[in-house]
Amino acid sequence: MSNLKALKLTKKQLTVSNKRDKIARRAEKEIIAGQIVNLGIGIPTLILKYLNWEKRVQIHSENGILGMKSHCSRETADRNLIDAGGGYIDLVAGASFFDSSLSFALVRGGRLDIAFLGALEISTRGDLANWMIPGKYTPGIGGGMELAQKARRLIITTLHTNRRGRPKILESCNLPLTAKACVDMIITELAVIDVVDDQLQLVEIAEEATLEEIVEKTDAPLMVPDGVLPRF
Amino acid sequence: MSNLKALKLTKKQLTVSNKRDKIARRAEKEIIAGQIVNLGIGIPTLILKYLNWEKRVQIHSENGILGMKSHCSRETADRNLIDAGGGYIDLVAGASFFDSSLSFALVRGGRLDIAFLGALEISTRGDLANWMIPGKYTPGIGGGMELAQKARRLIITTLHTNRRGRPKILESCNLPLTAKACVDMIITELAVIDVVDDQLQLVEIAEEATLEEIVEKTDAPLMVPDGVLPRF
């Protein structure tokens, strides 16, 4: 959906693009061999660019696909083969098609190992808001609520601040929630943060960032372990 | 299930066999071209013997088959192809296989035009008891409850009296019900009876039977229309 918007941005603002790529590249390392993974629109879909296929990961798309590989060119586009974001895709060997009902059975039934999603707001205890801004943006929830609530592991890949430079990570969310206490990890261009026991724990710092900058741009208490944190 | 038993009876008691065949032959006439039909075990399955295939009927079996044709011989039996009664079967052109969940969606969702079932007891208002005799026979319900309750039309094909010669058609059922007010028509070796507005209406009399005999063997009020009833 916003893939298109994302692509337009790519052409205009390289800095944001670099940040997004950095996030996607880091996020890819969270994927373990053989896992079933769903990639939301935006930065999550960028992970495909960096995916190590030796892991034999299977990418799930809500519209009834397991085993999507990547967006494809006009020449190879098949009118009957798009992902949930609307983009034309190609497949890995062993891919399968199924109906929307089985597709969400897979998600809710606990067979989705990781979902990567974007965020408008994330709270200290891992609440996620990413689907509506009352009075401004109310396009409906799509499959996001089920992905957020039921993926075995939910990783948020997002720019650390919103378009107005305000923190997305807050003590508590102001916007209507997608799901409560669902986020396991947050990956931004500045930091990797684990959500553990209703607390945010800084686990990695971007090479380009400082601890001070991260704390300043995070509107929630951040646990910082002793010692030197890994850089990414 | 009791198909086997039925066949053994066939060899021993020709009279009962003739009655059963008569019922099956008459029951076949209720099937309209193109209908989706489920045949319970026993007499209902005998209908296959008399089925006019020009009607392009599709026979449903609960274990996930649409388009069964008939029981088949040892030579053509396929270890993966049985009906819900356990017998090896063959198929008509256009048959399909599906899982048990879709099979009962078809039944409950209103796509089954007629179910033919046997009975232990049937009441005036069309209640059916055909699955258990407390303390004696409690093998479980199988798919019968859903067939009885949800088929668009439920036709009971049964001998008019039970093994002890007692009426099966009663003012009200004594045995635990399969479903309430579900029966649309009863076909026995003696009569064809419609269940209309909580009443039993005699519509046909067997060539071998008399009205007196039918009334005597029916333990419920029977509406008999004026004039000569058709014979079958």
Place this chain on the structure above:
Amino acid sequence: MNKVTNISDAISTIKDGQTIMVGGFGVPGTPFMLIEALLQHGARHLTLIKNEANEPHLGVSKLIEAGRVDRLITSHLGLNTTVLGMMNDKKIEVEFNPQGILVERIRCGGAGLIGFISDIGIDTVLSKNKQIITLNGQKGTVESALRADVAMIHAAVGDDIGNLVYEKSARNFNPAMATAADTVIAEVESIIDTGSLDPDAIHTPGAFVDRVVEIRKLRDEYGILEHHVFT
């Protein structure tokens, strides 16, 4: 029992005020030909059930833009600012469901059930006004079954008794909708001889389908959307 018919006969019974389910997720699986015929047919005050509203001037969006739809039960409208605008202007009533709950409600109707219990959205605004019950210690909202008067679906291949096979991601909502309407109308890209489909590979058994219409020539709408080619 040949279910093959022409398109105008197929949709002729649709009436004002009816509830219509329409298959498809984006372009794949959307029955554009049936939608176009419904637009010509003129039925109004419809309730539409569809995953999304396609995109402006495409598919069901045409029906909505023409004012034929009073109410839309859907999952998201992120790709259709026109319909979102109509919603904001109260020209159409929209009920949003989580996508998996929407298809599950349809399947539930198709399976002859009354409803189901799910914890999706239990901690969100979506649980407002819903009955909440506890079963085996789990708390969930009661979701009601959805059925329609008519389902309009798209399949790749069909036969004259209504057996259907879908292709790739064009399957999506079509199989569930095929079970959940009083009258199910399928447009198919080709009709083949009955008996030539592999019985193990049939997605929708003919029992669920009432009318089959062959698409003689695919309209442009069925083609590639250039703005969705991302590489």
Place this chain on the structure above:
Amino acid sequence: MNKVTNISDAISTIKDGQTIMVGGFGVPGTPFMLIEALLQHGARHLTLIKNEANEPHLGVSKLIEAGRVDRLITSHLGLNTTVLGMMNDKKIEVEFNPQGILVERIRCGGAGLIGFISDIGIDTVLSKNKQIITLNGQKGTVESALRADVAMIHAAVGDDIGNLVYEKSARNFNPAMATAADTVIAEVESIIDTGSLDPDAIHTPGAFVDRVVEIRKLRDEYGILEHHVFT
């Protein structure tokens, strides 16, 4: 992520007291090889979920006759007088469900739902002790989802990532059970190269399956039952 393993490894994690779903409706689709291995493995106090109990001395009946099963959740035992006798002698606890409700409860568990509402059996003894609710004017009993620790299923063909294709009436309960257990073990008659199955014809996507075991030689149990040849 090769899921192919040998049979003893496949079932080695099964523990006393677990709940095991077993596919099959009669002989077709019953995973006789996995059942035999479970018998050898020795786990006791099991709860078994299966459409029926096969027939005496066949399939799951062997497990029950050996006293390994405390509780059986099933649809009917009309073909198994041995297990019916054990039930009457209170040697095994049996819970009967209408067949379609049984598979729907399994599917419901597999779909990550809590339960569903159905009017099946509402006027019968089966509705006793069930929660009854009314939704949109329809009264129904609340049926709870069923899940298991382990599902043992049978498929005709599989690949090394767990994609499965079932054959003819051997499909039955297998696809639903494949979604509804923490560990899903599939025995398959043959394993083929990943990528060689038609993606449109795969019945159970690999995501649902944890372990795949190839049946090298079909035991006699998989064959024709002479007493079920009716003509």
